[in-house]
Each structure stands twice: as C-alpha cells, then as structure tokens.
Amino acid sequence: MEQLGVLELLMEKSFWQEAEPPAEEFQKKVEAFSSKTVLSRGMDNRYLVLEVSIVQNEEGNHEKHLIITASQSLEYKELCILRNDWCSVPVEPGDIIHLEGDCIADTWIIDEDFGYLILYPDMLISGTSIASSIRCMRRAVLSETFRSSDQATRQMLIGTVLHEVFQKAISDSFAPEKLQELACQTVQEIRHLKEMYRLNLNQDEVKQEVEEYLPSFSKWAGDFMRKYTSTDFPQMQLPLPSDGNDNNATCNIEVIKPLDIEESIWSPRFGLKGKIDVTVGVKIHRGCKTKYKIMPLELKTGKESNSIEHRSQLVLYTLLSQERRADPEAGLLLYLKTGQMYPVPAKHLDKRELLKLRNQMAFSLFHRISKSATGKMTELVPLPQMIEEQQTCKYCSQVGNCALYSRAVEQQMDDNSVPIVMLPKIKEETQHLKLTHLEYFSLWCLMLTLESQSKDNKKNHQSIWLMPSSEMEPSGNCIGNLIRTKHVKTVCDGQYLHNFQRKNGAMPITNLMAGDRVILSGEERTLFALSRGYVKEINMTTVTCLLDRNLSVLPESTLFRLDQEEKNCDIDTPLGNLSKLMKNTDASQKLRDLIIDFREPQFISYLSSVLPHDAKDTVASILKGLNKPQRQAMKKVLLSKDYTLIVGMPGTGKTTTICTLVRLRRYIQISRNLQKRKFADQSPLSP
Known part of the structure; x- marks a missing residue:
C-alpha cells in the first residue's frame, strides 16, 4: 500500500491551498x-x-x-x-x-x-432520475453518478421489446395478426438477440412473454383509437389547468395519431432532458366542446401502479414538450400489461415541487467535491441522507454503491450521521472489502470527479442553445444554414442517411471530418438536439450524415445546424468499472488482488499446454514477420494467467504484436472447439 500513500501525497500537494474567507x-x-x-x-x-x-x-x-x-x-x-x-x-x-x-x-x-x-439550467437532468428522487434523493444522485454500473436484466429487455412493438403498431396497425408479425420481427433483431445471448435467454421464451401483452395492445387501440362518435370513447377525469374553475372534469379522450416516436428533447429552459415514448395528437371531448392537444404518452410494462413516480415523469414531460410546442397541460400514462390508460394533469403545484427536487439534485451533482474543514485538502462531499426504509432499499439497484460510498467516504468524516437501522445493511454489502480497498475507491472516485469537473467547465453542449451558428462557425466546429436534400435513406433500424447543403453560399471552412460525432439541431430554438450521429462524408458543397432519427417528417424549408459533439471527460465508464471492482464476486476479488493488493501475475511454465500439438506450421505462418522482441512478448502473453503489459517506444511494433496475438488466440480457440467436437463424436455415449 506504499503506492497508495504516494498518490495521496500527490493529491495533497496538487490541491493544497490556503483557506480563504x-x-x-x-x-x-x-x-x-x-x-x-x-x-x-x-x-x-x-x-x-x-x-x-x-x-x-x-x-x-x-x-x-x-x-x-x-x-x-x-x-x-x-x-x-x-x-x-x-x-x-x-x-x-x-x-x-x-x-x-x-x-x-x-x-x-x-x-x-x-x-x-x-x-444550473445548463445541467440537463433526465425526468426519470428526478421522478426516482421522490422516494430517495440519494438513489437518484447515485444513479446519475454510477450510470454504467446498472446491468441490463430480463425485465429491461422484455420492456424494450414491448415498447418497440407498440411504437411500430401505433404507426401501422393493432390488428392481432399484425401485432404477431411485429413481435416476431422485433424479437429477431440482432441487437435483441445479442442481449438474449448475454442474459442466457431463450428466444422462444422471450417471444412467448411478449405475446402475452398483445391482446392488451389491441384492447387499448379498440378503446381509444378510431371510434365512430366521441361518446364511444371511455370516460375519464381530466381537469386541465386552463379550464379554471370549471368543475366538469369528465371527458372522453380520443388518440388521433402518433406525431413522433422516442422524441428526444433537451430543455435548457427547465434544466431537463428526456425521450418521450410516443408523442400523440389527442382530442378531448367534454360535452359539446372539443379540444385538440399534443401530449406525451408514456408506456409502462411493469405492475399497474399509477404511482407518484410514474405520474411525476409525465408532469416533467409536459415541461419538456413546451420546448417544441404549446403546453400540453397533461400527459397519458399507459400500462401495456392491462391496456389501462390514466390521464395525468400537470398542475402548477406538481411542477413546482418536481422542479424543486430537480434543483436539489442539480446542487448535489454540481457540488460533489469541496475543501476540507482545514481548507488544505479537496475531498468528496456526503451524498443526500440515507432514508430509513429497509423495504425500499431491499430492491434498490444502487444499494451496493450506497453502502460503499457511505463506508469509504462518509464514515471517514467527523460530521457523518448514518441511520442506525442501516448500519447492518452497510456492513452486509461491504464486509468483503478491506480498508485498503475502501481507500482505493475513495481516492479514485475523487480523482475522476475532479477530472470531470475540470473538463466539463471548458467543454459542454451549451453553445448549441447559447450561441447562434453564425458565431460558432469561425471556430470550425459548427456548420449552420443547412437544408436537407435528396430522400432520407434508411440504412437499418435506428440509422438514417441524410444529405445537407448550404441554403446560400458555399460550405464554411470547418474542422468536421468523416467519422466525427455530431449533434443536429434546427436553427429555431424549438429544435435543439433533434438527432445525433456522425459525419459520413463532407466536401465543399454537401455534408452527408448518418443520424439516429428520420428527419423527413420536418418541412423541407427547415434550416439545420451541425455541431461537433465535443468529447467531454466521460467518467461514466471508469466510475462504473470502479463500482464493479468493489462487488462481492470471484472475478472482482481476483481483480482487487491484482490491482489494489499488488499480487504478482502468474504464468504457465510451458507453451505446449497452450498451443495445439499439430499447430507448429500454422503458428509459424502467423508469427512470420515478427522480430525477436515481438515474439518474446507474444510468448509471455500466451503464458500469462493474469495479465501482461507490453511496453515499447512509438514505432517499435506494439500494435502489430497485438494484432498478431488476436489472430493466434482466435486460431487456438477454433482448434480447441474442433478438438472438443471430435472427442464428442468419438464418445460411445454420442448418438
């Protein structure tokens, strides 16, 4: 642990300052x-x-x-x-x-x-995170901090597939045979098959579970779409704020058509961001009067709870919608398992309380570090207080990170106060960790936070909504005044090829090149961050982009701007890895032994135990062209049980060595698989 002490010393020297008034x-x-x-x-x-x-x-x-x-x-x-x-x-x-x-x-x-x-309106927080903070602000802050530590589950995969089937059906048909076809197509998409493989799920089982929801899809469409008269639609209670003192809240809701799917909205006005499952045009029939509204429709695949979190998410989506269009005043909450839909009015009281929660969350995320009491050291600050609800904590996805942060960071502070009832849970979640492991977590959590805040202060997306494209173009990171040309080509689901050219004049001098990540917005302030993607091709007259949304639904006269997506310090992945390193698993234990406790890596004695017996000629062919140091590095890697570091000056052939190693590893794996198959075929028990 001598090296850890050196790092702490460097931290103290780097961030030591005299206390200031x-x-x-x-x-x-x-x-x-x-x-x-x-x-x-x-x-x-x-x-x-x-x-x-x-x-x-x-x-x-x-x-x-x-x-x-x-x-x-x-x-x-x-x-x-x-x-x-x-x-x-x-x-x-x-x-x-x-x-x-x-x-x-x-x-x-x-x-x-x-x-x-x-x-801090430039800090855009998702509506889902704010809604989750209602029961526990600490969980919401942890979810924003350790984003990549949340693992996908069977329920999440099923939910994603169901969302996609419904979204396709609402733009097409809810006929039972069509729903079956859409479900089959969606389940067989490559990205879903990969996730099934990772979760060790059977495709037929997933399809069967998805099909159980389809009758509810048809029921919902039968209730709320394409009726003959307004009185055929189910009656609901929906008091709109604009109705004032009108006591008649009873109405019939008719969903006319979908206007957008997975509409992504950034709102620097309210400090929010989010993706609305379906944006729908709705007619509200109240007596002899009819109102037309464009509302967010939120889909839920879990238990029909009509919970405060679900309703709050809809209220926040009404605020997001105001960036693009008139205030919808309400949203619609649909539970896909039952086909039951609830209207959710967005009252001033609800919006006020949710925005106050958003402000608290923004403050916690913005102030993640501070000077110590002596003013001589920069340190992590405590997270929002733990709640004392063991039942809520039992099913919390962040319970491990919550206990870890408490033990490694907060319990080392003089003014720390942990609820007594939570101490056994904290001990249970962290008892497998040594003091050195906790110190390692605390140190690198601080280092990553410092790096993130340093770079985030210099680079962010604020220029998209704060500076017109004409002011950004001289920097070379923006091209404005673009119009869409040609037809949008669908490359695959979620990727669309767009062509743009300047409305007037030639392309400005730009730093954008093929392969650069970009954010596409409209020149109007209502069209922030319409889509993201990357530059496919760019020349003096046109720029071709592969985007994640089809923008052909917008008028041809729409003016666009392309902004280079600045590569901020992304600490999500390293923080997620830091969290996984502390988990109570065999794999994490082995990594802690090597990375934190400095156990020396181990090696096999002989190559014959690694390479196939009849592979001499093939291996010689793969190694052809490597010099002696490269071959020695290859041998060391093949003998390694844990890890090997390949060190060399630029140009000494490290990349060539690694590429050759990948080829050799692939050959070894194929040879082993063939050998296993041959052995199985020769077995007397084989059919």
Missing part, C-alpha cells in the same frame, strides 16, 4: 462565471447571482433575496424574492439561474402560486 471565495466564483457564461433576458432569462440574503418580511415570514444580473458587465442589477418553500433552494453567489414568471419594476417574485427558479 467565504466572501473572497464567492467573489472569485462570480468573476469566473461572468467571464465565460452567456447571460440574457427574454426567453432564456439567464441570470448570475451576485448576493444572497435572508430577510424577514412584514408578516414575519422569512424570504430569500437574490441580487441578480443579466448584464455581462455586472452593472445592471435586479432583485429576485423567493418565498414559501422556495427559500429552501440552495442557491449561492456565483450560481447561474433561469427564472420563469413576471418581472415588475426589476423585481421577480417566486412563490407557491407563481413562477419557477431553475438552478
């Missing part, structure tokens, strides 16, 4: 943000917070007063008053906020009845 620290934060962040009034209403104070009003209630500015020079200032529960928003000087509401005489008032404050 809070006022001076906040002032530096304000100056840093104002120099590189776009501020504006109008639709964006992006403000920089200069001062925060708690004030007691005439009624004796406390208010939070913010001195804010949308001026880059910080000269023109306004006041924002947060009342009621909005006082709990953890806003600080130097923060960027977005305001919704009215500004009268340079004063914003955000209270329980009117207005919203969005903290």
Whole structure:
C-alpha cells in the first residue's frame, strides 16, 4: 500500500491551498462565471447571482433575496424574492439561474402560486432520475453518478421489446395478426438477440412473454383509437389547468395519431432532458366542446401502479414538450400489461415541487467535491441522507454503491450521521472489502470527479442553445444554414442517411471530418438536439450524415445546424468499472488482488499446454514477420494467467504484436472447439 500513500501525497500537494474567507471565495466564483457564461433576458432569462440574503418580511415570514444580473458587465442589477418553500433552494453567489414568471419594476417574485427558479439550467437532468428522487434523493444522485454500473436484466429487455412493438403498431396497425408479425420481427433483431445471448435467454421464451401483452395492445387501440362518435370513447377525469374553475372534469379522450416516436428533447429552459415514448395528437371531448392537444404518452410494462413516480415523469414531460410546442397541460400514462390508460394533469403545484427536487439534485451533482474543514485538502462531499426504509432499499439497484460510498467516504468524516437501522445493511454489502480497498475507491472516485469537473467547465453542449451558428462557425466546429436534400435513406433500424447543403453560399471552412460525432439541431430554438450521429462524408458543397432519427417528417424549408459533439471527460465508464471492482464476486476479488493488493501475475511454465500439438506450421505462418522482441512478448502473453503489459517506444511494433496475438488466440480457440467436437463424436455415449 506504499503506492497508495504516494498518490495521496500527490493529491495533497496538487490541491493544497490556503483557506480563504467565504466572501473572497464567492467573489472569485462570480468573476469566473461572468467571464465565460452567456447571460440574457427574454426567453432564456439567464441570470448570475451576485448576493444572497435572508430577510424577514412584514408578516414575519422569512424570504430569500437574490441580487441578480443579466448584464455581462455586472452593472445592471435586479432583485429576485423567493418565498414559501422556495427559500429552501440552495442557491449561492456565483450560481447561474433561469427564472420563469413576471418581472415588475426589476423585481421577480417566486412563490407557491407563481413562477419557477431553475438552478444550473445548463445541467440537463433526465425526468426519470428526478421522478426516482421522490422516494430517495440519494438513489437518484447515485444513479446519475454510477450510470454504467446498472446491468441490463430480463425485465429491461422484455420492456424494450414491448415498447418497440407498440411504437411500430401505433404507426401501422393493432390488428392481432399484425401485432404477431411485429413481435416476431422485433424479437429477431440482432441487437435483441445479442442481449438474449448475454442474459442466457431463450428466444422462444422471450417471444412467448411478449405475446402475452398483445391482446392488451389491441384492447387499448379498440378503446381509444378510431371510434365512430366521441361518446364511444371511455370516460375519464381530466381537469386541465386552463379550464379554471370549471368543475366538469369528465371527458372522453380520443388518440388521433402518433406525431413522433422516442422524441428526444433537451430543455435548457427547465434544466431537463428526456425521450418521450410516443408523442400523440389527442382530442378531448367534454360535452359539446372539443379540444385538440399534443401530449406525451408514456408506456409502462411493469405492475399497474399509477404511482407518484410514474405520474411525476409525465408532469416533467409536459415541461419538456413546451420546448417544441404549446403546453400540453397533461400527459397519458399507459400500462401495456392491462391496456389501462390514466390521464395525468400537470398542475402548477406538481411542477413546482418536481422542479424543486430537480434543483436539489442539480446542487448535489454540481457540488460533489469541496475543501476540507482545514481548507488544505479537496475531498468528496456526503451524498443526500440515507432514508430509513429497509423495504425500499431491499430492491434498490444502487444499494451496493450506497453502502460503499457511505463506508469509504462518509464514515471517514467527523460530521457523518448514518441511520442506525442501516448500519447492518452497510456492513452486509461491504464486509468483503478491506480498508485498503475502501481507500482505493475513495481516492479514485475523487480523482475522476475532479477530472470531470475540470473538463466539463471548458467543454459542454451549451453553445448549441447559447450561441447562434453564425458565431460558432469561425471556430470550425459548427456548420449552420443547412437544408436537407435528396430522400432520407434508411440504412437499418435506428440509422438514417441524410444529405445537407448550404441554403446560400458555399460550405464554411470547418474542422468536421468523416467519422466525427455530431449533434443536429434546427436553427429555431424549438429544435435543439433533434438527432445525433456522425459525419459520413463532407466536401465543399454537401455534408452527408448518418443520424439516429428520420428527419423527413420536418418541412423541407427547415434550416439545420451541425455541431461537433465535443468529447467531454466521460467518467461514466471508469466510475462504473470502479463500482464493479468493489462487488462481492470471484472475478472482482481476483481483480482487487491484482490491482489494489499488488499480487504478482502468474504464468504457465510451458507453451505446449497452450498451443495445439499439430499447430507448429500454422503458428509459424502467423508469427512470420515478427522480430525477436515481438515474439518474446507474444510468448509471455500466451503464458500469462493474469495479465501482461507490453511496453515499447512509438514505432517499435506494439500494435502489430497485438494484432498478431488476436489472430493466434482466435486460431487456438477454433482448434480447441474442433478438438472438443471430435472427442464428442468419438464418445460411445454420442448418438
């Protein structure tokens, strides 16, 4: 563990600073943000917070007063008053906020009845994560932090297949024979077959389970689509906010047609992002009146619970929808197992409480590190408090990471408070780990977080919604004023070939090349991040892109912009791997022995135990052209039981060695399989 101590020493030297007074620290934060962040009034209403104070009003209630500015020079200032529960928003000087509401005489008032404050609006958080934070904020923050540690399951695969079958059917037909055909086609798609193989699932069993849902699909379509009169549709209770004091909430809902599938929306206005399963045109028949709305339709494959999490997700999707079109005022929640559909009105109270949860989550994700109490060390901060509901924790996908973070990070702090009832669970989840393993986790979690925050402050997607393409083009990372030409070609499911050219003039000088990842948006602010993909071909007149959505449904006159998808520091994979390294499995135990405890790798003594007996000539042919050091490296790798590091200066042939090694490994595997088959055929028990 001497090396771990060296790393800690380097950390201390790198991040050691004298403690600063809070006022001076906040002032530096304000100056840093104002120099590189776009501020504006109008639709964006992006403000920089200069001062925060708690004030007691005439009624004796406390208010939070913010001195804010949308001026880059910080000269023109306004006041924002947060009342009621909005006082709990953890806003600080130097923060960027977005305001919704009215500004009268340079004063914003955000209270329980009117207005919203969005903290760090450029941090786009998924509606699913926010909805999951209702029962446990800690789980939601962990899910955003350790994203790749969640393993796909049988239920997730079945759910994905069912979503796709329904989405195809709503654009085609819900006839029983058509549903059978769509189910068969979807189950046999390569990506689903690969997942079945990984999960060791039988294709026929998956198909059978999917087919059990199909009658409910037909039932739903029979209830809510293509009836003769408005009275044929089931009656529901749907009080729309725009109805005001109208007490008649009874209505008939008619789903006219799907307008989009898996519509991806980014909302820098509300700090949200998400994919809406189906966007549908709906007629609401109430008495002799009819309203037409475009609403989000959310599909659920699990138990029909009509739970607060499911309903909250719909409410957040109504906020997302406002980036593209008029406020839908409600969403539709459909349980595919039963065909039961629930209308979910989006009331101001619900949106207010969910946006407050979103702000708390954004604060926790933004402030993942801080100075220690002495001011001499940078350290990870505690996550939101553990809940004391053992039944909820029992089925939580993040229970392992929750206990691990508590033991490795939080329990090392003086002010740590862990619920006593949760201590046995924490011990159960982490008792297989040594102290050195916990220290390793804490250190590298901190290192990865520091790296992420450093690079995220420099590179992100903000330019797409903050800067017009004309200002971005000189950097070479954007091409604007594009129109779609030719027909969109479907390469395969989820990949569509698009051709673009400039509406006026030649292509600007650009850094974009074939193979670059890009984000395609409309020039209108309502069309942020329509699709993602990569450049297939680019020349002086046209650019061809392979995108994940078919944009032919948009008008031909739509103007587009292509932005290079900047490669931010992606810590999802290394954090996920760090989490897996700490799991209580044989594979993880072996890796901890090698990586953390520095057990020396072991090697086999003789090549004859690795190579087939009759492989001399074939192996010689594969090794032809390698020099002596390369052959020695090959031999060492073949003899390795654990790992081998191949080290060499640039140009010494490391890549050639690895490519040859892959060929040889493949040959060895094929030879072994043939030998096993030959042995099985010669066995007296074989048929």
